[in-house]
Amino acid sequence: MRREMFTESDFSAEPDAPAAAPPPExxxxxxxxxxxxxxxxxxxxxxxxxxxxxxxxxDPMERMKVAELAKWALLIGIGGLLMWLKAILWSAFQTTKASGLKVGYSLIPIGAILGAFLATAILRSLAAKKATQGKQSTYKAVDAIRDWAVTGVVTGVLATFMLLIARAVLPASFATERSAPFYISRFIAIGIAAIIGLFVSRRLAVRGDSVMAGGNFGLVQLLPQAALVALFTLPLEDFVHGIVSGWPFMTWATGIPALIGFGWAGSTLAWAWKADQKLRFLQxxxxxxxxxxxxxxxxxxxxxxxxxxxxxxxxxxxxxxxxxxxxxxxxxxxxxxxxxxxxxxxxxxxxxxxxxxxxxxxxxxxxxxxxxxxxxxxxxxxxxxxxxxxxxxxxxxxxxxxxxxxxxxxxxxxxxxxxxxxxxxxxxxxxxxxxxxxxxxxxxxxxxxxxxxxxxxxxxxxxxxxxxxxxxxxxxxxxxxxxxxxxxxxxxxxxxxxxxxxxxxxxxxxxxxxxxxxxxxxxxxxxxxxxxxxxxxxxxxxxxxxxxxxxxxxxxxxxxxxxxxxxxxxxxxxxxxxxxxxxxxxxxxxxxxxxxxxxxxxxxxxxxxxxxxxxxxxxxxxxxxxxxxxxxxxxxxxxxxxxxxxxxxxxxxxxxxxxxxxxxxxxxxxxxx
Ligand SMILES: Nc1nc2c(ncn2[C@@H]2O[C@H](COP(=O)(O)OP(=O)(O)OP(=O)(O)O)[C@@H](O)[C@H]2O)c(=O)[nH]1
Ligand SMILES: [Mg+2]
CATH class of the missing domain: 3.40.50.300 (P-loop containing nucleotide triphosphate hydrolases)
Structure with missing residues (x-):
């Protein structure tokens, strides 16, 4: 059956197919x-x-699971540190009259993170189909929280600075707590900061397809999203403020896990990074x-x-x-x-x-x-x-x-x-x-x-x-x-x-x-x-x-x-x-x-x-x-x-x-x- 040699003509000519004889018993x-x-x-x-x-x-896939936990630990660590920072600022401002207001400033990032979350949730549910048209959205919770945290931190830090400057240059009536100018100026400051915050988080998210961007929907989303963030930030800030000042031990309860979270995440990342480097070398x-x-x-x-x-x-x-x-x-x-x-x-x-x-x-x-x-x-x-x-x-x-x-x-x-x-x-x-x-x-x-x-x-x-x-x-x-x-x-x-x-x-x-x-x-x-x-x-x-x-x-x-x-x-x-x-x-x-x-x-x-x-x-x-x-x-x-x-x-x-x-x-x- 085996033919060692064959020629090109085997392909041009019709092969003479052997008659299919039934196999003998x-x-x-x-x-x-x-x-x-x-x-x-x-x-x-x-x-x-x-x-x-x-x-x-x-197994890099197993390492990845552990590394994802590290990502959570990092985020929780960042959140915890922000709360802790608030406690540190609290004591620093104790001596000044408007301490409540200043403590409020220190909470803007947390309020903005929660605000970004609500804004995204509302806009996504209103325009979910448009935002995810044609592509299945499989973002992981950890990535969504990272995006909100980036927006919140950038928004909060910027808004805090803007408000501090405003207080220094504007008439005193502006700083009166819970007055109309107070609300309006805060709304404007947080709104502008949120636009920048959202923009930054979009730029940072690789390929621009983070939760914040929402694909083509991104630009349309930016302004209403910033407005919603500004709107939500104040009450959410008050809410967190209430919790933290009501239970002072909360500062420690956030500080210690934050440090542990950072330590664990850091060493896990170093371990996984080293293993990956070895692999890459061997590849x-x-x-x-x-x-x-x-x-x-x-x-x-x-x-x-x-x-x-x-x-x-x-x-x-x-x-x-x-x-x-x-x-x-x-x-x-x-x-x-x-x-x-x-x-x-x-x-x-x-x-x-x-x-x-x-x-x-x-x-x-x-x-x-x-x-x-x-x-x-x-x-x-x-x-x-x-x-x-x-x-x-x-x-x-x-x-x-x-x-x-x-x-x-x-x-x-x-x-x-x-x-x-x-x-x-x-x-x-x-x-x-x-x-x-x-x-x-x-x-x-x-x-x-x-x-x-x-x-x-x-x-x-x-x-x-x-x-x-x-x-x-x-x-x-x-x-x-x-x-x-x-x-x-x-x-x-x-x-x-x-x-x-x-x-x-x-x-x-x-x-x-x-x-x-x-x-x-x-x-x-x-x-x-x-x-x-x-x-x-x-x-x-x-x-x-x-x-x-x-x-x-x-x-x-x-x-x-x-x-x-x-x-x-x-x-x-x-x-x-x-x-x-x-x-x-x-x-x-x-x-x-x-x-x-x-x-x-x-x-x-x-x-x-x-x-x-x-x-x-x-x-x-x-x-x-x-x-x-x-x-x-x-x-x-x-x-x-x-x-x-x-x-x-x-x-x-x-x-x-x-x-x-x-x-x-x-x-x-x-x-x-
Ligand atoms: N019954 C049977 N014979 C096979 C099968 N596959 C290969 N053969 C026989 O094994 C011979 C060698 O197959 P190849 O695939 O050319 O073997 P190879 O390992 O590539 O050999 P070299 O190129 O010389 O190293 C074929 O000519 C067939 O006679 C199979 O699935 N069933
Ligand atoms: Mg061969």
Missing amino acids: LPRPELSQYERAAETPTPLVTAKTADKKLIQRL GGKQGKDSRYVATGGEALEMNFTVIGGRESGKTVLLAGAYKEWQENTAERYGVIVKPVDITPVNYEQLDESQKRFYLDRNLDYLSDLIYTYNQWPPSTQGMREFKFDVYVRLRKGEQPTKVARINLLDYPGSLLVTSDHSAEAHRKYWNRIADSDGILFVGDISALRRGVQEEGLNDVHSAFRAAMDVLIDGKTDRKMGVNIEGRIEGNGKNRVIPVGMVMTKCDECVELSSGLPNHVQMDNLIYGERRVRDKNDVNSSLLRYSGPYGILQEWEEKCRATGPGFADVEIFKTTAITASRPANGPDGNPDLSRKFEMISPQDTSPTNCATPLLWLTARALRWNVTTFTELKRWLLGSTDTTAQRHLDAIRHIEKVVELWQTAIEERRSTEK
Whole structure:
């Protein structure tokens, strides 16, 4: 079935589709050797089971939750300090006659904060539809309070100064408490200050979409809002004044929590900022390039993924299968859209054959057509090539999808890992790339495992897996992989989590021939492999190590616990690029189970689960790589909607889609059969 070579004419001419012969009745395979092990395998310490403290330290999304609390603490601290300030001013003004009035001045900011709150609430409810037209408002309470506080403090400070100046220059009658000129002058002073206060808060709020701005509605809102703030400030000020002077201990009750709040918020921010700096360094800084990092804020995060697998393990076909699944829009239905970046130049037709070949090799459209329309396997990969995809997420119906990630995915000849006929330069490039990966897919060829072929390369592939683990965590390895692997300046060590997916390819070969259903027992037994007691010298050791791909994940998890982040973020995927297949015929002309399986016919050929590992990796790598504090100003003054929140929602959304998608595939498969 496999045709090593193909020519351009394969595409112009109609392919001669093989007649879809019904698969012959085959004897049930002898499965006893694969019967499921009685013992449950030793569970790994994964991101799901790891200590909560570890996760909090390493998961930027968890850090962000803590940081949001810090934002509250900061705001409450500022509020408390203002009240305290009032007490200090109170005693300072005790000696003067008009103490009540002056104390009132010291409360203007608090009155203005409450005034801004009421003004926004009233205007928003009056014109809510207009203000939020077309966009969902998801401002967080903490950001709204921050905006009111900014308006209130600026308004209060300005108004206080204006009133003090007015008192000095205007006739004494002005200062008579609760007289008409008193109210009018205060209204004017606070009104003007509120316009400036609102304007300042709008300018400070990143991208101008804070609660105060109200989108296009902003300018219209400014004047009535300022008038309302001025109107509300006086009674609210009196109200707070009443509380504070009625209960003098309130000054302490606000002062002490304010200081505690500031202290806690400060140290939390420093902790999170430091963790983010380390992450940022590991994302790109390690190789001296500072460009490939992202702080949450709507820009797509550029990530490097690398597939590690031996010769003919199914790396390229897996990608073509993933592309096919994306094309069929299974993902679009769930709001995740993957768009390959097409690098084909406009003058493609004028290129010579070898140049054309270069671009065709990098075109997933072409590779997937080859399999799904023309029933041919792609030729084995000759050189390193990078496929680029953009991942978009649409969180709500009718909304423009947001680009959340650019994925650079490296495909290369598997022979690079098992033979020495590649240049030292190719090896060097490859290992540097491993060191610079944000996520890894180990490829396990279930066909080779099923047929029990110890392909010459299997040990070399395992060595390559192990060398990659060393390089990712420690930045160096003692293994010679055809080249002395240069260490990075620093491995990810305990500071960054690298998600690893174990992708089992060619799972169509584990099938119950009589029913045509996938044989999961057989698959699982191949994935776990032989059981071995971990430490033969320790008779008490009941820990089991497995010889199959699961054993590799056990080693990765051990490595993560020894010198890495403390747990492994791993997942196993069972995939097939063709779903329906049958064993190749033996010399006697009958299907021979000890051989590789072949495609049946184009109309029956479709991938199953090929896209999920990549989507999973995208969600997980996004999760471990977003940073909050590289842009402190944005975090403090930006609205959560456009910055972190959108990114975080996207991560959760993709994670959910991976789950849904896998269930949908299972369901589709069971109804088809
Ligand atoms: N039955 C079955 N066979 C598959 C599947 N995927 C790949 N194969 C077989 O495995 C062969 C190798 O697949 P590739 O994707 O080219 O393998 P690769 O890992 O990219 O190999 P190199 O490029 O040489 O490193 C194909 O030619 C098929 O014969 C699958 O899903 N099912
Ligand atoms: Mg390949």
